[in-house]
Amino acid sequence: MERVMWNEVVVVPLLGWPLMVTLGSSFVLVVAATALGWSRVRGPRAVRVLQRAALVGSSQALVVLLLAAGANNYGYFYGSWSDLFGGSSQAAVALPPTHGGPGPRQGHVGAAGALPAVKSGPTSWSTPTEWATRGRVDTVTVRGARSDLSEQALVYLPPAYFQPASAHRTFPAVEVMTGYPGVVANLVQRQHYPDTLLTEMGQRRAGPMVLVMLRPTVAPPRDTECTDVPAGPQALTYLAEDVPSAVESAYRVRPTGWGAMGDSTGGYCAVKLAMAHSDVFSTAVSLSGYYHTLRDTTTGDLWGGSSVLRDLNSPEWLLAHQPAPPVSVLATIGTAEKGHTGISDTRHFLSLVRSPMSVTSVVIPGGGHNFHSWSTVMGPAFDWLSKRLHAA
Template sequence: MPLLGWPLVLTLSVVTLVTMVVTLVAWPRVRGGRPLRVAQRVGLLLVTQVATVLLVAAGLNNYGYFFGSWSDLVGQTSSGAPDPATISRALGVKPDSSGTDHGRTGVAPSQTQSAVAHATQSQWSTPAQWSTKGRVQAVTIAGAHSGMSEEALVYLPPQYFQPAYRHTRFPGVEVLTGYPGMTTALVERMHYPSILLSEMAHHRAKPMVLVMMRPTIAPPRDTECTDVPAGPLALTYFAEDVPRAVASDLRVNATGWGAMGDSTGGYCATKLAMTHSSVFTSAVSLSGYYHTLRDGTTGDLWGGSPQVRHLNDLEWLLQHQPAPPVSVYASIGTNELGHNGIVDTRRFASLVRPPMSVQVVTVAGGGHNFRDWSRVVPAGLDFLARRLA
């Protein structure tokens, strides 16, 4: 049974209800001496509590998309060893009968079948709808420089399939979840493709290719999009490998990218723009933070080096290095009062100076959740569309 979805929640609901009924019926009927009766009743309570906790955990996971599979839950990656091939193997796209160029490299069917084994969103639209709705395709992007590989969902806008745009190269945007995150949440819960489609229809946004990913490329560790000394080269993967791989096989610009994300994804998006401004010109941070973190999920990401830690601290960079020529859109809820909340966002904004710019948007009554992030996604996409080539 899948970890995500209502079947597991409903099954655990039934199990919880049954354990409660059994506890109520069996409670007055236990037999034996006093120690044995106490032990039996404690056992009944424990079984009921465990079932209840599992039900709540499954419900929260179903809402938050924290873990997408049992292998994710136990810290195993499902993407397998990195494939040295570029993204074209995963897409496996070829010119159709209309002559529209879906991608520049064709592959053998066996390679395509293997590469898209984890495709879950290919039915977002049918081929007949691609020129009006666009396409969401599951792919695996292998990093030539980082040696890392991760699954992604790529949204190609409808213009990508229209003959009038057959020679157009589109701007690219990396969209990142929080930690640990599920990429499917960006489509099913945050509705990025649908919102971009709506914004384009209302002429508030221009066509962009969305490369939707999670920042957890070395599960269960939270790398914070950092090149960890003697560890995962997460920053190299997201900042260099992903744009190059996508640009080499799709009609997407190699530079002039945007980045967008929530929570940890917001920190990563801003970090990509600030540390690799030659590739990323703008970023949108939804409830992101702007300083380095160290906790049980990250461990030591800097190899004990204060310098490496500083170079991954966005506020330190603004205080000690020249500001990069990038634009940042930072949203934060007024109810986010913790160390990574509204105070941190305002502190970051106060440090920004030309040629960098920042636009801070506060969400009245907003918190750290999908509902409030979704309210800002349209404006965030519009912000990127105005700034990308």
């Protein structure tokens, strides 16, 4: 059984079958112990009641944990124990590295001048002989000179990046974000962003683009909602300024005219990046995103008690009270998505959009807040993005 070290204690990984097998086996053992020991408990009546209650409670707790682990294993909500309880996110990238072949640009350093802005290495997603036909996925650590934040990401380089005819070409880039809390590897292994783009490029529906895949949870376990928190994590600065600058210093990507794309919280962040930093981001794709600020137990107060700062982080408020930015947005939503972040919120956002901002909407009949619904529109979303990014 594969095990990892966490806080110098050997623990079963949070994702994968080892934890499921461990919990399932424990449940079977507890049920067996309950059946065999029910009539064998000894002591006063109160003690016997407590012993039997402990046996039943243990089996019920294990059932709940098993269901929770199964849901997490399917949805990739938390990638590691440190994600769940807070701490480093370095375990989020699950693709193993390989070696050989050309890396990113050499000799570039971050704005601070001390450490490289991007520390990179290719993964085993493709072999060196496949790079010119399939592309490559790099695992990178992006250090933010302005925000002082550091986060792991996966960078997909399209086949054209490695072809001699494009040796000096710069490519449009798209920042792709997970929902909250998110696992970066999920964007490759479960949602298949590189494979989907590769298919669209192969069918000549989309041009080559570099995908910078990461999660907006830059200060786990807190959900910063891509916000520059007063006296706290500068998440918006990191995602909107540090990431594009660092990636542009390491790869052949355009410094401006970026796209942003994400699901759920990542969709909200994509739209906010484009609206707040239209000098860098010209387009955004929101897959089941929402368009107003949230406050709950995972966020806390992100605005230092300032209603003004809260308004400035709401795309809907900005459209209602300030000039619209010159950006394009693709908003998708399923008809089964209800509540204050569902289809009614998307319709309200669409009603507020005005020139020079433009919006395209896609409504998925019966679609829900899940990977299946997003996968049905991901290919067309890449086509939509490509048309605008390559035209620019």
